[in-house]
Amino acid sequence: MKLSTRIKPISYLKAHAAEVLKTLEEERNPLIITQNGEGKAVIQDLRSYEETQETLALLKILALGNKQIDESRVQPASVVIDRLRKMRDDG
Known part of the structure; x- marks a missing residue:
C-alpha cells in the first residue's frame, strides 16, 4: 500500500x-x-x-518482560506456578 495514494484533503472527506x-x-x-x-x-x-x-498492548507487555529480565527480576516458572497453586488452594 502506497501512502501517497491514501492522502486526501479535508474537503474530500466532507464531500x-x-x-x-x-x-x-x-x-x-x-x-x-x-x-x-x-x-x-x-x-x-x-x-x-x-x-x-x-x-500495542502486547508490545508493551513484551517490553516490560524484557525490562524485568534485564533487571534480573525473574523467577523460575515452577516457583511461580507453585505460588499460584498455593494462593488458589488457600483462597
Missing part, C-alpha cells in the same frame, strides 16, 4: 464521508487527511484500530 467510510471498512487501509496542504489526521476502520491497540 465523500459515506464513501470514505465504506472504502476504509472494505480495504482496511488508513487515509491521511490534509488541511491547508499539511497532514492533520489519519483515519482508519474500527477493526484495524482495535487490532492496532491490541498489538
